[in-house]
Amino acid sequence: xxxxxxxxxxxxxxxxxxxxxxxxxxxxxxxxxxxxxxxxxxxxxxxxxxxxxxxxxxxxxxxxxxxxxxxxxxxxxxxxxxxxxxxxxxxxxxxxxxxxxxxxxxxxxxxxxxxxxxxxxxxxxxxxxxxxxxxxxxxxxxxxxxxxxxxxxxxxxxxxxxxxxxxxxxxxxxxxxxxxxxxxxxxxxxxxxxxxxxxxxxxxxxxxxxxxxxxxxxxxxxxxxxxxxxxxxxxxxxxxxxxxxxxxxxxxxxxxxxxxxxxxxxxxxxxxxxxxxxxxxxxxxxxxxxxxxxxxxxxxxxxxxxxxxxxxxxxxxxxxxxxxxxxxxxxxxxxxxxxxxxxxxxxxxxxxxxxxxxxxxxxxxxxxxxxxxxxxxxxxxxxxxxxxxxxxxxxxxxxxxxxx
Ligand code: 3PG
Ligand code: MG
Numbered sequence: 001x002x003x004x005x006x007x008x009x010x011x012x013x014x015x016x017x018x019x020x021x022x023x024x025x026x027x028x029x030x031x032x033x034x035x036x037x038x039x040x041x042x043x044x045x046x047x048x049x050x051x052x053x054x055x056x057x058x059x060x061x062x063x064x065x066x067x068x069x070x071x072x073x074x075x076x077x078x079x080x081x082x083x084x085x086x087x088x089x090x091x092x093x094x095x096x097x098x099x100x101x102x103x104x105x106x107x108x109x110x111x112x113x114x115x116x117x118x119x120x121x122x123x124x125x126x127x128x129x130x131x132x133x134x135x136x137x138x139x140x141x142x143x144x145x146x147x148x149x150x151x152x153x154x155x156x157x158x159x160x161x162x163x164x165x166x167x168x169x170x171x172x173x174x175x176x177x178x179x180x181x182x183x184x185x186x187x188x189x190x191x192x193x194x195x196x197x198x199x200x201x202x203x204x205x206x207x208x209x210x211x212x213x214x215x216x217x218x219x220x221x222x223x224x225x226x227x228x229x230x231x232x233x234x235x236x237x238x239x240x241x242x243x244x245x246x247x248x249x250x251x252x253x254x255x256x257x258x259x260x261x262x263x264x265x266x267x268x269x270x271x272x273x274x275x276x277x278x279x280x281x282x283x284x285x286x287x288x289x290x291x292x293x294x295x296x297x298x299x300x301x302x303x304x305x306x307x308x309x310x311x312x313x314x315x316x317x318x319x320x321x322x323x324x325x326x327x328x329x330x331x332x333x334x335x336x337x338x339x340x341x342x343x344x345x346x347x348x349x350x351x352x353x354x355x356x357x358x359x360x361x362x363x364x365x366x367x368x369x370x371x372x373x374x375x376x377x378x379x380x381x382x383x384x385x386x387x388x389x390x391x392x393x394x395x396x397x398x399x400x401x402x403x404x
Contacts, residue, residue: 006172006173006175006178007045007048007049007052007148007172007174007175008172009172010146010148010170010171010172013049013052013053013054014052014053014054014110015053015054015055015110016054016055016145016146017054017055017057017105017108017143017144017145017146018049018054018055018056018057018144018145018146018147018148019057019059019140019141019143019144019146019147019148019165019169020045020046020049020056020057020058020059020147020148020150020174021059021060021147021148021149021150021151021154021161021162021165022038022042022045022046022058022059022060022150022151022176023038023042023060023061023150023151023152023153023154023380023381024038024039024042024058024060024062024075024078024082024115025038025060025061025062025063025153025154026038026039026062026078027363028062028072028077031076031077032077033077033078033081034363034367035362035363035366035367036081036085037362037363037366037372037378037380038153038380039078039081039082039085040085041176041380042058042082042150042151042176043082043085043086044175044176045148045150045174045175045176046058046082046086046113047086048175049148050086050088050111050112050113051111053110053111054110054111055105055108055109055110055111055112056108056112056113056114057105057108057114057116057143057144058079058082058090058113058114058115058116059096059115059116059119059140059161060075060078060115060118060119060151060161061118061119061120061125061154061159061161062074062075062078062118062120063118063120064120065118065120065121067120067121067122067123067124067125067126068121068123069117069118069121070121073118073120073121074117074118075092075115075116075117075118076092076094076117078115079092079115080092082113082115083113086113088112088113089112089113090113090114090115091104091107091108091112091113091114091115092104092114092115092117093105093114093115093116093117094117095116095117095121096116096117096118096119096121096122096125096140097116097122097136097139097140097142097143100117101116101117101143102143104116105143105144116143119140119159119160119161122136122160123136124136124137124160125159125160125161126157126159126160127160130164133158133159133160133163133164134160134164136160136164137160137161137164137165137167137168138168140160140161140165141165141168141169144169145169145170146169146170146171146172147165147166147168147169147170147171147172148171148172148173148174149162149166149171149172149173149174149177149396149400150173150174150175150176150177151176151177151396152176152177152180152181152379152380152381152384153380153381153382153383153384154381154384154396155177155381155384155394155395155396155397156381156383156384156387156388156392156394156395156396157395157396158395158396162395162396163395163396163399166396166399166400167399171400172400173400176380177397179377180377180379180380180381180384180385181388181397183353183355183376183377183379184355184379184385184388184389186318186353187217187318187320187353187355187389188217188388188389188391191217191317191318191353192317192318192352192353193219193317193318194219194220194315194316194317194318195217195218195219195220195316195317195318195319195320196218196219196220196221196222196312196313196316196318196319196320197214197218197220197221197222197319197320197321197322197389198222198223198224198309198313198319198320198321198322198323198340199211199221199222199223199224199225199227199321199322199323200223200224200225200226200227200321200322200323200324200325200326200337200340200361201225201226201227201322201323201324201360202225202226202227202243203226203227203243203245204227204230204231204245204248204251204252205245205247205248207227207322207323207386208248208251209386209387209390209392210386210387210389210390211255212255212390213389213390213391214264214389215255215258215259215262215264216262217389218264218320219264219265220264220265220266220267220312220316221259221264221265221266221267222267222309222312222313223266223267223268223269224269224301224305224309224323224324224325224326224336224340225323225324225325225326226242226243227243227245227323228268228269228272228289228298228301229242229243229244229298230243230244230245230248230249230252231252231256231266231268232268232289232290232292233249234249234252234253234256235256235268237289237290237292238292238294239292239298240274240292240293240294240295240296240297240298241294241295241296241297242272242274242292242296242297242298243297243298265312267308267309267312268289269289269301269302269305269308269309269336270288270289270302270304270305270308271286271287271288271289271301271302271303271304271305272286272287272288272289272292272298272300272301272302272305273285273286273298273299273300273301273302273326273332273333273335273336274286274287274292274293274296274297274298274299275296275297275298275299275332275333276295276296277297278297278299278327279330280330280331280332280333284296284299284332284333286302286303287302289302289305299326299327299330299332299333300325300326300327300328300332300333300334300335300336300337301325301326301336302336303335303339305336306325306335306336306339306340306343307339309339309340309343310339310340310342310343310346313343313344313346313347314343314346314347316347316352317351317352317353318352318353318354319344319347319352319353319354319355320354320355320357320385320389321340321344321354321355321356321357321361322356322357322358322361322382322385322386323358323360323361324337324360324361324364325337325339325340328364328367328368334368337364337365337368338368341364341365341368341370344356344374344375345370345374345375348374348375348376352376353376353377354375354376354377355375355376355377355378355379355385356375356377356378356379357379357381357382357385357386357389358379358381358382358383358385358386360382361382362378362379362380365378
């Protein structure tokens with residue numbers, strides 16, 4: 001996939017209203033942003049446009065409201081943060097395409113920036129009905145002269161502000177989307193080998209497609225997080241009260257066989273931190289991965305597994321990592337994720353291309369005290385980067401090519 005059309009393709013921007021689809025979907029605690037990585041990542045394109053004299057209208061979703069306004073999903077605190085990072089006032093419209101949006105856009109001067117309220121407050125944004133989505137996209141398009149697609153985290157969504165609006169306005173990709181696609185292309189086309197993929201997170205069912213595809217491209221697949229227990233069970237081990245997706249056991253057995261026949265090494269944890277309850281205060285101990293007590297649940301990979309994973313990464317030239325190794329939000333279960341991040345930092349220093357995929361994984365490494373520049377690339381898209389690696393068509397990218 002090439003995503004070539006950059007901002008230059010739009011021509012002179014001074015005085016033109018540019019609608020920018022960013023992904024400002026950040027984790028919030030009340031109105032406090034707990035990880036502003038996505039806002040930071042969105043700044044360069046917005047700044048480039050403002051510096052060029054455009055009247056910049058930023059749109060985004062936040063969370064998953066159900067097509068109507070919900071105060072806890074307001075983008076207002078995010079707009080404030082964007083203003084701080086840009087070092088300029090950012091206007092905020094309290095609706096998406098209503099009177100406030102119109103007034104806010106009309107009041108913009110060259111080089112000004114505005115953020116409109118959460119596009120998912122309108123049912124048209126995520127509607128499955130093309131006409132309903134199209135009607136909302138029409139109203140968004142009326143607020144601008146051209147469109148810049150820069151919300152990488154959402155390019156896998158066929159939604160009005162991502163897909164439909166690109167068909168209505170002259171458009172270009174922003175630098176964030178171009179960079180993300182460039183990096184992911186290096187993983188899918190001829191990766192420098194050995195190429196290892198580390199997958200974590202709760203559910204194997206979220207990762208089925210990508211696992212299937214990776215068995216054709218990666219040399220090693222390291223598995224951690226909640227999905228590990230479905231793998232362990234598929235190998236015939238008891239997993240106690242751990243998260244288990246019974247209905248995926250056959251699929252996972254199929255993957256294990258396929259990996260073996262294709263010569264892809266699947267690396268599973270050899271020890272597990274097993275607790276009596278899903279709680280930081282619960283009694284917990286390290287047990288062998290094939291001896292999880294019946295009354296306990298696994299909440300992290302153990303220290304031997306961390307050492308094993310680090311060893312399996314040590315000679316790699318390319319690594320993609322998505323999903324935490326354990327319930328890292330609780331201190332007793334953070335060690336596995338932290339050790340994995342350290343192993344990635346080490347191979348990055350050795351010259352490997354390391355990519356941390358995903359809003360959640362990115363937030364996890366920052367929360368554990370790592371900085372972005374310790375890794376090759378921290379993607380802003382979790383689902384989007386996985387679907388890219390899966391080889392799926394991403395509507396938000398294909399639309400930019402189709403309508404060129
Ligand atoms: C994300 O957080 O993965 C992106 O912002 C997309 O959000 P969504 O999964 O709610 O579409
Ligand atoms: Mg196009």
